[in-house]
Amino acid sequence: MxxxxxxxxxxxxxxxxxxxxxxxxxxxxxxxxxxxxxxxxxxxxxxxxxxxxxxxxxxxxxxxxxxxxxxxxxxxxxxxxxxxxxxxxAPVAESRRGVHCTAWVSPDSHIAADTWIGPHCVVEAGAVIEAGVVIGPGCVIGEYAIIGANSRLVAQVTICHRVRLGQRVLIHPGAVIGSDGFGLALDSKGRWLKVPQLGSVLIGDEVEIGANTTIDRGALEDTVIEDGVKLDNQIQIAHNVHIGAHSALAGCVGIAGSARIGRHCMLGGGVGIAGHLEIVDHVQITGMSLVTQSITESGVYSSGLAVEPNRIWNKISARLRRLDEIFRRLAALEKKSNRDGTL
Missing domain, CATH: 3.40.1390.10 (MurE/MurF, N-terminal domain)
Incomplete structure (x- = not known):
């Protein structure tokens, strides 16, 4: 009260x-x-x-x-x-310290005295867990990973090797940070060869990461999520992506490799960003839009068609299929009119 x-x-x-x-x-x-x-x-x-x-x-x-x-x-x-x-x-989580009896913590890790490591957690060698961190049940902290002060991993979170989290980071259940990026090379025999993913993931301060969101490690340089970024559930962030400070991404956004998102951007649900693009600061992209080219000016961007009654959508679809034919006919008429001198 x-x-x-x-x-x-x-x-x-x-x-x-x-x-x-x-x-x-x-x-x-x-x-x-x-x-x-x-x-x-x-x-x-x-x-x-x-x-x-x-x-x-x-x-x-x-x-x-x-x-x-x-x-x-x-x-x-x-x-x-x-x-x-x-x-x-808002309910305040119970304050606990120590290591649950079912957790396994490497003797070569570095754990602050006032942290909590919950049931069935694994903390690998070289990991650093700073003051005030709460690690919920079933989490895995990989080798040489760093969990910044006062961060919280709710449950079943996987932090892979050498990933670095800033301070006051909140990660919801099922998130995976630092798994291999989708790096493949096609050899002369038509077989896929795995490209080693040698970078890591760097997460800034006060970042929130939603349930079942995945952030891939970089191929050479790090994947970077700057301070204050808010990620919703079930987002896929590919290797070497860079997201600027205080941007917010809604559920099911997918960002392909090496894309750069500016600061204070907002991406609606289901937005897709193609690889190697750059989006400047203060851009808003509405839900289900597909971005296939860089955005160089701040503003609001959209693509796709909103839902319509099925009978109307069928008509729109039929007309869309005829656009190329209509364009060709219009171009032919313009050419004929120019030749005849009627335009």
Whole structure:
């Protein structure tokens, strides 16, 4: 529990029509909030819910506060304010230290005294685990890997040899960091020859990596994820990719080898990035887009077609198949018109 006054301080907001001493027991969406709960409005489609919500107070923008009769926590950026307020109600993981009896830790590793290594973990020789690290059940830490201070590996995370994690990194279950990149050479007999992947993966500070996301080690140089990057679930990042600081990638993004993503970029779900491309800072790519050439100017980019009723899509598809024919006919007409002097 906390008070509205404390919430306002944490959220960088101010109160309107509220008693700062009012106690709040939790957070809830507008349509489900009960008295004693804090709610929020971050999208205009939910404005109608302001009239019927039973929340004790609502986090919203100054513009929305003007039409809200409910006590308000007013913030310039309600989404950020909500994130900060909700953190006050997030469960705190139990603080533990030591090594579980079922874990295997190499005597040649270097483990800080105030870390926790959970059940069935493996820590290989030369690994360094710094202060305050929490390693959940079933994790594997490879040889000479470094886990930065106050990082947390939730469960079943694999950190391969020589991978380096910065401080306060959060990795969710099933992620694999530092497996071999997809490096193959085709010999004269048509057989694939594996190219050794001699680089590693360098993860910056305060990076979050979602469940079952995979980040391949570099072929020669490192794959690099800079500070503050946020990766959703089931993302594939190939060898030698470089992602700039504070970029955010939604689920099922796939980035081919040696692509470079700038800082403060946002990639929607299912975006595909071809290899060896460069995307500048402050680029937003909408979901399911395919990027096949470098992007040299900041802005919002899209590709693909949105869903349509099947009968309409069938017509669109049929017309798309005729585009080349139509283009050829148009070019022939233009050529004839130019020859006849009618244009």
């Amino acid at each position: 906390t008070t509205l006054g404390e919430i306002a301080v944490v959220a960088g907001a101010y109160l309107r029509g509220c008693d700062a001493a009012t106690v709040i027991v939790g957070v809830a969406p507008l349509h489900r909030a009960e008295p004693g709960y804090l709610s929020f409005l971050t999208h205009r489609r939910y404005r109608a819910c302001l009239e019927t919500t039973r929340a004790t107070a609502v986090i919203l923008s100054p513009e929305d506060a003007a039409s809200c009769s409910t006590p308000a926590v007013v913030a310039a950026n309600p989404h950020v304010a909500y994130a900060r307020a909700a953190a006050l109600f």
